[in-house]
Amino acid sequence: MPRDDVSAPAGAAARARLDELWARGCAFLGTRVAIMGGAMSWVSERHLVSGISNAGGFGVIACGSMGPELLAAEIAATQAMTQNPFGVNLITMHPQLDDLVRVCIEAGVGHVVLAGGIPPGNAVRAVKDGGAKLVAFTPALVLAKRLVRSGVDALVIEGSEAGGHIGPVSLTVLAQEILPHIKDVPVFVAGGLGRGEAILSYLEMGASGVQLGTRFAAATESIAHENFKRAFVRANARDALPSIQLDERFPVIPVRGLVNAGTKRFLEHQALTLARFQAGELSKEAAQLDIEHFWAGALRRAVIDGDVENGSVMAGQSVGLVTSVQGVAEIIEELTQQAVMALAARR
Numbered sequence: 075m076p077r078d079d080v081s082a083p084a085g086a087a088a089r090a091r092l093d094e095l096w097a098r099g100c101a102f103l104g105t106r107v108a109i110m111g112g113a114m115s116w117v118s119e120r121h122l123v124s125g126i127s128n129a130g131g132f133g134v135i136a137c138g139s140m141g142p143e144l145l146a147a148e149i150a151a152t153q154a155m156t157q158n159p160f161g162v163n164l165i166t167m168h169p170q171l172d173d174l175v176r177v178c179i180e181a182g183v184g185h186v187v188l189a190g191g192i193p194p195g196n197a198v199r200a201v202k203d204g205g206a207k208l209v210a211f212t213p214a215l216v217l218a219k220r221l222v223r224s225g226v227d228a229l230v231i232e233g234s235e236a237g238g239h240i241g242p243v244s245l246t247v248l249a250q251e252i253l254p255h256i257k258d259v260p261v262f263v264a265g266g267l268g269r270g271e272a273i274l275s276y277l278e279m280g281a282s283g284v285q286l287g288t289r290f291a292a293a294t295e296s297i298a299h300e301n302f303k304r305a306f307v308r309a310n311a312r313d314a315l316p317s318i319q320l321d322e323r324f325p326v327i328p329v330r331g332l333v334n335a336g337t338k339r340f341l342e343h344q345a346l347t348l349a350r351f352q353a354g355e356l357s358k359e360a361a362q363l364d365i366e367h368f369w370a371g372a373l374r375r376a377v378i379d380g381d382v383e384n385g386s387v388m389a390g391q392s393v394g395l396v397t398s399v400q401g402v403a404e405i406i407e408e409l410t411q412q413a414v415m416a417l418a419a420r421r
């Protein structure tokens with residue numbers, strides 16, 4: 075769709091070039107655009123997932139801690155809301171992983187995303203034997219190669235700019251490390267993406283498509299509380315920071331989210347727990363558990379209850395690019411247009 079400052083033929087040629095660049099990703103996902111909505115616990119349920127898939131992208135249900143029955147119900151409800159493909163994201167350390175994979179296969183889910191660690195061999199086989207495509211995350215090139223050898227059908231590389239649980243390396247570096255060397259399967263890039271020009275640049279580096287979370291979390295179709303969305307609209311990139319670990323003896327899993335009263339109290343809580351450990355009041359194990367339990371239920375508190383001061387407001391640095399609550403179709407159209415316009419502006 076050309077704009078005033080771009081001629082119709084130039085616009086059409088640019089759109090055709092974009093379609094060429096993400097053709098492999100679109101074919102893999104079965105979509106019109108190679109934009110995946112990254113799974114987000116509590117957020118990526120039937121409404122947002124079907125909204126993204128209906129708009130031509132690829133929605134992914136976040137199973138999180140759901141059991142098999144709840145997951146089966148969520149898949150059925152999503153299928154009732156869209157005819158288009160969508161995926162399911164399962165966390166590898168879920169105690170009922172095998173049952174959850176079976177639920178996906180029985181429901182005819184076409185793509186299973188295994189997140190949160192190296193996918194166990196039996197889960198890989200179960201997904202593939204069931205006829206679904208398997209998507210996995212990789213934090214480094216060696217693991218990417220191992221995953222491809224083990225039969226993974228596509229990879230996601232997620233930079234530390236992303237919202238939620240993060241690794242230590244930015245997408246800028248991960249993309250350079252991995253994209254030139256992994257050609258056997260499509261690679262989708264995630265973390266910090268909020269505009270079409272950036273999407274275009276990663277496609278040109280060899281990515282087959284992209285995954286976005288933060289921009290979709292604040293979409294109209296997202297069931298997140300309006301306080302959560304308002305916090306996204308207000309925040310700048312610099313407000314989305316990783317959780318801080320006070321003492322290396324007590325590891326804290328890095329999670330990127332908006333700083334608030336909760337993140338400040340988390341530091342105080344760690345200091346207090348450390349003091350109790352040093353005074354001999356708590357064993358090392360008890361102190362570690364005490365630190366880990368601090369955030370239990372905190373994402374739900376922010377997303378569903380709207381307590382954005384004390385809950386965990388997971389958000390990526392791209393939160394600075396969220397300037398209003400928009401419908402999913404509008405977000406996808408905007409991203410696509412920005413990529414097309416960037417291509418059309420070239421001489």
Ligand SMILES: Cc1cc2nc3c(=O)[nH]c(=O)nc-3n(C[C@H](O)[C@H](O)[C@H](O)COP(=O)(O)O)c2cc1C
Pocket residue numbers: 111112113114115117136138163189190232235236237238239264265266267285286287288289291387388389390391392
């Ligand atoms: C609120 C929130 C919750 C998330 N929860 C999950 C999750 O449960 N599982 C997962 O694999 N990724 C999760 N993510 C990461 C997203 O799927 C996606 O990869 C990431 O948001 C991409 O980076 P961006 O936020 O810069 O767009 C979450 C992200 C956010 C913002």
